[in-house]
Amino acid sequence: MTARLNPEVAALVEARLRYYRDLGSYDLYRRGLPPAALEDSEPAATAQSEVTKTLPPTPHVTTTATESEIPDLSPRASRSAVSAALSPAQALQLLREEIGDCTRCPLAFLGRHTIVFGDGDPHARLMFVGEGPGADEDAQGLPFVGRAGQLLNNMITAMGLQREQVYIANIVKCRPPQNRTPEPEEARTCVPFLFRQIEIIKPEVIVALGSTAATYLLEVKSSLAALRGRIHMAHNSKLIVTYHPAYLLRDPRQKKEAWIDLQIAMRELGLKPAKPAGD
Numbered sequence: 001m002t003a004r005l006n007p008e009v010a011a012l013v014e015a016r017l018r019y020y021r022d023l024g025s026y027d028l029y030r031r032g033l034p035p036a037a038l039e040d041s042e043p044a045a046t047a048q049s050e051v052t053k054t055l056p057p058t059p060h061v062t063t064t065a066t067e068s069e070i071p072d073l074s075p076r077a078s079r080s081a082v083s084a085a086l087s088p089a090q091a092l093q094l095l096r097e098e099i100g101d102c103t104r105c106p107l108a109f110l111g112r113h114t115i116v117f118g119d120g121d122p123h124a125r126l127m128f129v130g131e132g133p134g135a136d137e138d139a140q141g142l143p144f145v146g147r148a149g150q151l152l153n154n155m156i157t158a159m160g161l162q163r164e165q166v167y168i169a170n171i172v173k174c175r176p177p178q179n180r181t182p183e184p185e186e187a188r189t190c191v192p193f194l195f196r197q198i199e200i201i202k203p204e205v206i207v208a209l210g211s212t213a214a215t216y217l218l219e220v221k222s223s224l225a226a227l228r229g230r231i232h233m234a235h236n237s238k239l240i241v242t243y244h245p246a247y248l249l250r251d252p253r254q255k256k257e258a259w260i261d262l263q264i265a266m267r268e269l270g271l272k273p274a275k276p277a278g279d
């Protein structure tokens with residue numbers, strides 16, 4: 001039978017693991033815990049002092065996990081196992097709390113007002129990923145709510161879905177100044193959060209909107225033209241690359257090409273295009 005940590009010690013260890021994740025350390029190993037740290041043994045205070053002896057000094061970390069949310073932190077428990085123990089909505093909420101008032105990359109200090117986490121159905125079969133928030137998104141805290149967002153909504157409707165049925169996120173969660181492309185350091189720092197959103201939601205199909213999304217989701221540097229028109233496999237999902245809606249606003253002639261890309265996604269999901277209004 002697997003030994004479980006008692007809840008108070010588990011909360012302490014969870015906070016410490018979050019701290020190490022914030023530093024970018026994901027693979028941690030430890031010796032066996034003293035019996036006092038396990039359930040049905042010593043009181044928590046004793047267990048806590050035993051565990052603290054084996055760990056470096058605790059930084060200031062706040063944790064809001066309630067007892068029912070404390071995941072199994074037994075030696076075999078992985079992050080995906082922790083996520084699997086929660087509903088997708090709970091796991092997303094926990095991830096949002098972990099991101100906190102993030103200052104992990106330079107975009108935190110370049111004029112962002114809000115962290116734009118993502119929006120939509122935690123059970124979505126289809127996920128759209130863009131580049132980063134713009135001014136409207138930064139103001140409202142939601143992805144794709146400006147003019148490009150309106151076009152994306154129209155694209156989703158044409159696919160026979162409502163916006164609420166899909167999930168929408170970006171490579172970076174903070175607005176780059178003047179809507180510039182995220183620097184590699186910024187994108188590489190933020191994109192693990194997106195990968196964890198994908199891991200939680202498990203969409204069947206991801207549509208990468210534009211070359212920045214395609215580059216970081218596929219981890220390849222290639223032209224959009226070379227990546228469009230076929231199905232890639234990435235993050236355990238089928239991935240289709242198309243134009244960013246902001247680009248389509250600048251060059252509406254490419255909308256026809258984007259529709260061809262979206263039809264690939266629709267075929268994979270068994271979707272029928274929406275009937276034109278009035279039919």
Ligand code: SF4
Nearest residue numbers: 102105108173174190
């Ligand atoms: S872009 Fe991402 S990593 Fe950078 S500060 Fe915002 S949330 Fe943190």
